[in-house]
Amino acid sequence: MSRLIKEYKTINAQDDILLFPETADNLNNWTAMITGPPNTPYEGHDFKLYISIPDAYPNSPPMVKFHREAMPHVNVNYETGEICLDILKGEWSPVYNLLYTVQSIERLLSEPNADSPLNLELGILMREGDKTAYDSLVRYYLQRQK
Amino acid sequence: MEPKESDADERTLHLADAASIVQANQKDTQIENILNEKLTELLTLLKGQLFTNVHTKHISIISKLVYLSLTTLIGRKTLGEEYVDIFIVNKSNKGLVKRYQRLVFVLGYTLGPFLIQKLIKFWKLRNGSGEGDDSDDDSIAADENVISIETIINCLFDIHMLLFYFKGAYYDISRRVSGLRYVTGHRLTNSEKQLKQKNANTYKILGSVLLLQSISTYMPLLKTGSQLLIKKVYTSSGKTLNDSDMLVDKRDKSGSISNVPDDSRSHHFNLSDKDCFKFIPENSRKCILCLSDMTDPSCAPCGHLYCWKCITNWCGEKEDCPLCRQICRPQHVIPLR
Ligand SMILES: [Zn+2]
Ligand SMILES: [Zn+2]
Numbered sequence A: 001m002s003r004l005i006k007e008y009k010t011i012n013a014q015d016d017i018l019l020f021p022e023t024a025d026n027l028n029n030w031t032a033m034i035t036g037p038p039n040t041p042y043e044g045h046d047f048k049l050y051i052s053i054p055d056a057y058p059n060s061p062p063m064v065k066f067h068r069e070a071m072p073h074v075n076v077n078y079e080t081g082e083i084c085l086d087i088l089k090g091e092w093s094p095v096y097n098l099l100y101t102v103q104s105i106e107r108l109l110s111e112p113n114a115d116s117p118l119n120l121e122l123g124i125l126m127r128e129g130d131k132t133a134y135d136s137l138v139r140y141y142l143q144r145q146k
Numbered sequence B: 001m002e003p004k005e006s007d008a009d010e011r012t013l014h015l016a017d018a019a020s021i022v023q024a025n026q027k028d029t030q031i032e033n034i035l036n037e038k039l040t041e042l043l044t045l046l047k048g049q050l051f052t053n054v055h056t057k058h059i060s061i062i063s064k065l066v067y068l069s070l071t072t073l074i075g076r077k078t079l080g081e082e083y084v085d086i087f088i089v090n091k092s093n094k095g096l097v098k099r100y101q102r103l104v105f106v107l108g109y110t111l112g113p114f115l116i117q118k119l120i121k122f123w124k125l126r127n128g129s130g131e132g133d134d135s136d137d138d139s140i141a142a143d144e145n146v147i148s149i150e151t152i153i154n155c156l157f158d159i160h161m162l163l164f165y166f167k168g169a170y171y172d173i174s175r176r177v178s179g180l181r182y183v184t185g186h187r188l189t190n191s192e193k194q195l196k197q198k199n200a201n202t203y204k205i206l207g208s209v210l211l212l213q214s215i216s217t218y219m220p221l222l223k224t225g226s227q228l229l230i231k232k233v234y235t236s237s238g239k240t241l242n243d244s245d246m247l248v249d250k251r252d253k254s255g256s257i258s259n260v261p262d263d264s265r266s267h268h269f270n271l272s273d274k275d276c277f278k279f280i281p282e283n284s285r286k287c288i289l290c291l292s293d294m295t296d297p298s299c300a301p302c303g304h305l306y307c308w309k310c311i312t313n314w315c316g317e318k319e320d321c322p323l324c325r326q327i328c329r330p331q332h333v334i335p336l337r
Helices: A003-013 A098-110 A120-127 A131-145 B018-047 B049-054 B056-070 B079-084 B099-129 B136-167 B173-178 B190-236 B243-249 B308-317
Strands: A019-023 A026-035 A046-052 A063-066 B086-089 B181-184 B297-299 B305-307
Touching: A003 A019, A003 A026, A003 A098, A003 B049, A019 A098, A026 A098, A046 A098, A063 A098, A120 A131, B018 B049, B018 B056, B018 B079, B018 B086, B018 B181, B018 B190, B049 B056, B056 B099, B079 B086, B099 B136, B099 B173, B136 B173, B136 B190, B297 B308, B305 B308
Parallel strands: none
Antiparallel strands: A019 A026, A026 A046, A046 A063, B086 B181, B297 B305
């Protein structure tokens, strides 16, 4: 039995995890819901992740995106939702699974990484070390969506 | 038949040629696949993907069974037979086949391969379980036994195909067993006859190629078989044959290694068998890459264990250990034995 089915069974057995295949008959596309971590500008917001599984999984990492124009974050391309995270690229290891991947992205929300900006506006603020401005710009983006 | 035809030879129907039979078969396979697809779709809707993924084989058998039950079993032509205008007669081309023969064919055609596979698996398991407490020498003999059963089946199948290419009577074994032959449903014109003759010759060429191929496959097997026999005779007469003699024989003159058994024939160590590598504790018998019990546990230079297939596949992607990131080149992975 393929590894993806095994992962599906484990994930399905726990009901506190918001990670599921898009339709029951297709394990190649998944969606996940992550909640903004407390004490970050994302607190109180939920974000949807779109996950597509390449044929070579788990030897290739899953491809993960936010909804377009939904995630203001220094490591996320705001227009496309593309995420820059090491484990989704060269640092991927086949011992990671879907759940770990989603949790890493959740962690990325509270630990933005100034070294690989995909959002230039936020990247500049972050490099200047202006955390207050960074946070309020994120809040402004999120507010604007409502 | 047309009554004006006086020639007695023209009164009996012509046996169908290999080309028509193959064509009809292709058409039928196509339709069986469509049925299979639809059935899978339906079951996925009703029971979900997990169910259809687990039962792929069963679903394909059922769709074949449904198709043939609605056609051959109740005495109708299949769409493929209709397409090339042939129909089923008995062995001697003297009449139609009996109902039980058609039943034997339908069951053999649909369930046969499945049952044979199960049998081989069962046989392997039974041999495998007895292996642990036997001496080393006996386990080798048991291994050879399994090889020979699969080889015999393959060999029978090849002989069957050879007969088909040369004589063009039975395309699959279940038809041969139940004696279902084909005749052409219409009278052949002369030009058609010529064309069929040409086709038959092409099939004979194909048959000759297959014959050469099987000779080259089965000759080395015969050789190892006889070597094994010699070894047995030697050991029973108290002498021991130098093992290196055997190894030298496995290389042919060009120096390349021949006789490498293909994957299905080589022996696998599976940790789902509790007696296999007892020193590996209960909680580390699963491979973290495929999340299943390890098959052929293999050790990376750092000491981490994975399935042979899992770790070598990953090393093709990136040469490091998935768990600790230490360098792990595929040539340094060592399978446990
Ligand atoms: Zn594995
Ligand atoms: Zn390691």
